[in-house]
Amino acid sequence: MELAGKKILLGVSGGIAVYKSCELLRLLQKKGATVRVCMTDAATEFVAPLTFASLSKCPVYLKSGAVEARPFQHIDFPRWADLYLVVPATANVIGKFACGIADDPVSLCFMSCTCPRVIAPAMNVAMYNSPAVKRNLEILRGFEDTVVLESPAGELACGEVGRGRLMEPAEIVAYLETRDNEGECLPLATVSAGCTKVGEPAEPSATPSSGGHPRNAPEPPAVPVAADVAPTQDATLPGHGKKVVLTAGRTEEAIDPVRYISNRSSGKTAVALASVFYANGFEVEVVAGPMEAAFPGGVKVTRVQSAREMHDAVMSRLESADAVVHCAAVADYRPAHAADEKIKDSRSQLVLELVPNPNILRDCTAARASRTADAAGDARRQVIVGFALETDHFEEHAAEKLEKSGADALLLNAPVASDSGFGRDSVRFALVEKGKPVPPLAMGEKVDLAETILNFCLERLNA
Ligand SMILES: Cc1cc2nc3c(=O)[nH]c(=O)nc-3n(C[C@H](O)[C@H](O)[C@H](O)COP(=O)(O)O)c2cc1C
Structure with missing residues (x-):
């Protein structure tokens, strides 16, 4: 609003x-x-x-x-x-x-x-x-x-x-400022990862697109964002003078100009994160895929559509970030070839070949490691937090993913329980920190999750 x-x-x-x-x-x-x-x-x-x-x-x-x-x-x-x-x-x-x-x-x-x-x-x-x-x-x-x-x-x-x-x-x-103009209030957040589905936009546009999209692919939908204002100058806030880069929403991987592979992420967790970091004095820069939830004013939003676009946008913003939080539900795979024209309905079997997308989290931690090595250990401290959505063997999977990713922590979340999931306010989550045992999943609300990550980042940045 x-x-x-x-x-x-x-x-x-x-x-x-x-x-x-x-x-x-x-x-x-x-x-x-x-x-x-x-x-x-x-x-x-x-x-x-x-x-x-x-x-x-x-x-x-x-x-x-x-x-x-x-x-x-x-x-x-x-x-x-x-x-x-x-x-x-x-x-x-x-x-x-x-x-x-x-x-x-x-x-x-x-x-x-x-x-x-x-x-x-x-x-x-x-x-x-x-x-x-x-x-x-x-x-x-x-x-x-x-x-x-x-x-x-x-x-x-x-x-x-x-x-x-x-x-x-x-x-x-x-x-x-996240309320829409009709006055409907958007809840701050729920969970932000999901299962893959094939979608078809109702009104395909004929506008040319670039960066991994076929000709005639629809332009990315607008990420709702309130008017930009300067980051808060309150020097007493714990995040004053610090910058966080957040990824948000989902990605859409083109099959043809009107169809794509995506997931159900609404981006609401990222909105909660952006609000909490911003309210605590951080400069907040978001790289957002398609999403419904709106960001508060004061948060800088860059729009992307595919995982590769998100990868490039994040990598080019790493240097100046004190913290990077990978909240977006990025598609692991994309179609090997996106058709230039709409694939015709022949009613015969269609096989989609999928290839892996770049791993944004791992590339970020690798970039941090090489910066640290270049600067002989003098590189600015940067905190990197990933997200892991797991449905089973939580502890093993989270520990393994954290180890492989090189991140400082992973926000493990399990939206499959009957009382937590897409579009709901509560979620089961745990922050899995490097070198520490995996804590049990606990039920919490959207803002709890965001504050857990904020507190972890502040602790690391002030250590
Ligand atoms: C020092 C002090 C602080 C109080 N803080 C709160 C508070 O934060 N929240 C609350 O619900 N009641 C608080 N109370 C109790 C309310 O003031 C009390 O219930 C009062 O009847 C509320 O009236 P109201 O709801 O008409 O404003 C506090 C009372 C005192 C004496």
Whole structure:
């Protein structure tokens, strides 16, 4: 979603993270959005409404009506808005939203608004894991036009560690920018590798193409991407001054001008990775094959179609990268010959000869090794992480692939379980590190996976 020109109502409820809503308000304004604020009484105990009124240049809607309350603010404010954001959302207001209670400005606006709603919960880990909050969040996820953002794990304001943190304001903004213009919210990520299938685009184009494609092959579909902005300059962020190159989406290997071999990757894992790295101060450059999910603004995206194009694009970006994360579902094989003309339907048996594609991960680690050798060990430290989708003998296969690849770690994932897979929010994964035993696969969510890789990269880069 292009945030410039959008009218955003910010609902603030009473948690310790209220101060972060001020930062969020400023970031939204910097993107060109107009923001109005409503607050619960408890929220005003943490940050004075005057702060929000001054920042938003508009009276805040309060229960007590302390700042220029008008009689129909509970209708006017939500009707005015293109989007209602509740940041932070306390356990208390989440319960009210779920149960239809509307006795304060934030819950009243939630009930009376007709625009899409995005809720960012923030609370202590015990509250977050309580059956009531879990149930209420589940109810909200089922509401039309309502999205519940992740509450990442980490150190909480109370000193405890666990889930329940407020998603960082920059990450919320990055996430909003992945919404399409109709307001539909794209989930940050699921899994990104899959089985091979033969596809046929509905409307083949006659535009000539190059780089391993037959004449008349369709141009790569546009990777959705929000407007480019400069990488964050916040020097306090751990990734400040560092660059990550990510591969994303799937590849399409031409059979003829209208048919190709590909897989089911949606690119959503890469979007989660891009968002998390970007929110932590990294410059993010993505080499993306065809995919549906959109990247947040600020992320530089180069479009490719085939595995060979992806290979070349990645290899030419290696030198400047501090970290390289190979998330794309690259086809292992391509047709030996792509026909120049559409293959005619003769209803007789057709045999496709397949040849192996270049191994992008291995070529990256080989390039790193030769750079290190050339520079007599003085080469800049570069972290390389691959992905491995396995369906059986996880430990053996992952350990073998890691050894052969020369990568520092492999994100082993298993999307075949009944509760994890394509298009789902949860995935079974484990980060397999060089020289360490393969940890057991654990169920986690999209953002957990991205944060696991981020933390590994930061650890290695700062070692
Ligand atoms: C110092 C302090 C911090 C709090 N932080 C949170 C929090 O992060 N999340 C939460 O759900 N409740 C938190 N609470 C409890 C809420 O303030 C309390 O449930 C309040 O009734 C919420 O009101 P509201 O939902 O109308 O804003 C905190 C309370 C205190 C005293």
